[in-house]
Amino acid sequence: MDHKSYTTSMTSGKSANDVYLAIKNIPGWWTENYEGKTGKIGDEFTVTFGDTFIHLQLKEQLVNHKLMWEVTGGHKHFLENPKEWVGTSIQFDIANIDNEKTEITFTHHGLAAPLECYDICTTSWHGYLHGSLKKLIETGEGNADKKE
Known part of the structure; x- marks a missing residue:
């Protein structure tokens, strides 16, 4: 088990x-406050x-199998170290299971205890992934944060 990352999986x-x-x-499941290209x-x-x-920067992309984004900058205003995520990476692995289901494995490499945001960030990821992204996949409409 990788104790230096947060990982969660789901099937669809x-x-x-x-x-x-x-x-x-991204604006469909994470936040509508999105600018740039992927x-x-x-x-x-x-x-x-x-x-x-x-x-974030798109580092790896294998259509229908994998996406990886590297956190290149940012500011988490509620943390003592607001750049805590810089240098971490976010990865989605997608795999067919028996041609009937698809497994999604999400890993945030570098998001681990004792980082200050570990508890709140893993809770947030769980909500975005198992709630909003899952809903977007299944119904075509997620619960992304609304445009400010």
């Missing part, structure tokens, strides 16, 4: 392509949550 009855496209639809390796984007913002 939708195809790997449906899952992949939903993950790439089409090709090296593309950068920013997500904003009130006074908190996170800059």
Whole structure:
């Protein structure tokens, strides 16, 4: 087990392509406060949550199988070290199971105790992934944070 990362998994009855496209639809499941691009390796984007913002860069992309974003900058206003996420990476692995289900494994590499935001960030990830992203995959409509 990797104790230097937060990992969670879920399954869906939708195809790997449906899952992949939903993950790439950041304003559909994470936050509508999104600027930038995620089409090709090296593309950068920013997500904003009130006074908190996170800059990310697309580092790996294997259509219908994997996405990885590196946190290149940001400011988490509620932390003593507001740049705590810088240098971490966010990875989605997508796998077909028996041609009937798709498994999504999410790993935030570097998000581990004793980081100050570990508890609140893992709770937030759980809500975004198992709530909003899952809903977007299954119904076409997620519960992303609304545009400010």
